[in-house]
Amino acid sequence: MAHMPVAERRTRLLSAAFEVISRSGVSGATTRAIVDEAGMKLASFHYAFESREELLAQLVDVVVETQEVVLDIPADGGGGLSDLLERGLLSYFAQVRANPWRERAMFELTQYALRTPSMAGVAERQYERYRALAEASLHEAAARTGCVWRLPVSELAADLVALTDGITLAWLADGDDERASRTIAFAARAIAAEGASAPVPASASVPPSHREGRTA
Template sequence: MAHMPVTERRTRLLSAAFEVIARSGVSGATTRAIVDEADMKLASFHYAFESREDLLAQLVDVVVDTQEVVLGIPADTAGGLRELLERGLLSYFDQVRANPLHERAMFELTQYALRTPSMAGVAERQYGRYRALAEASLREAAARTGCAWQTPVPELAADLVALTDGITLAWLADGDDERAHRTIAFAARALAAEATPDPSPRPHFPRNKPLPGADSDVSANEHAETMETS
């Protein structure tokens, strides 16, 4: 094999590792299986990564960093906040259904990271990224519908991540689309209940200053008093 830059070696090995994990689980992602999937020699692996755990930790970071949104709300979605949230959750679920092996691989990697001392902090970074994406989606949904969240958005973002995890894991277990859709509708209602319409700003008048039109009213009263006196 011609000389390959180390960055390209890493990219190929990471991609191969994810394919192996999606197909055979983390336990099946041995160093040998990964290099075979990448069509590379074993020496190439040790040139690119310090260990198998080093590769797996970087794999979680890379996969999570490529995710751009939690709720992919189409730009042409109409309706109120509940409708936008439900449409976004349905869009998320469509991605889960389209690639269930990807979701299984991510759950396996998370569990493996939690059990492996050398991967401490990986799962925490993973879910920190998920919550940041969820927060951005919630702020976008509120802005598009003129609503204001009554609960701190970071707290709602954590709730949203927990809901999407539950929807995903339950569907991977039973494959029941109808049940998933009911849960999505419930989640959208529950989240929307945490917001209220954003009130329009009211005009502000400094204290001790007459309201608009007050001068004319005073003048009219003074004129009436003058007429009565005369």
């Protein structure tokens, strides 16, 4: 253990911290609990991190950076835009149901970061990443269905992130799958109706400047 590279120590401690937070919350993720989970000595912690807050800030960044999508667009792309968005959200929700502990941990870490001066900017970076992922998904959904977004995709992406947060948090609170599914259907219809114009015929030529943004 004494010769373990610092990068490996950090990775091991970050993984252990997430496990502890998933079970016991941020308040239970003491430095002692983290090193015990990692099977390391307390002194090893300070070779890798200056403080517990530094570890927690990096933990948020690492977990968020490993997330690949907010809206899991189906590969087949069949159906209209609203249908595609709904299926993408249902796929996302299936991941939430499979790993509720991960979602609880991330919500708690976000709240902790917002209350902790030394973690300033962590939650902001987290949501910038979420919105970027949502924007990429919306571009893909439009391309798959031949639709054109009338509103700026960045605005729609922010709406989508807010909706997925609400759906996730409500489900964590009540565990009601049917209610979550109804809300997902509503969210898909709302995004599609608010932001997209009719599909563009395959033969039509759409100037790049008109593929996004508000129409007159």
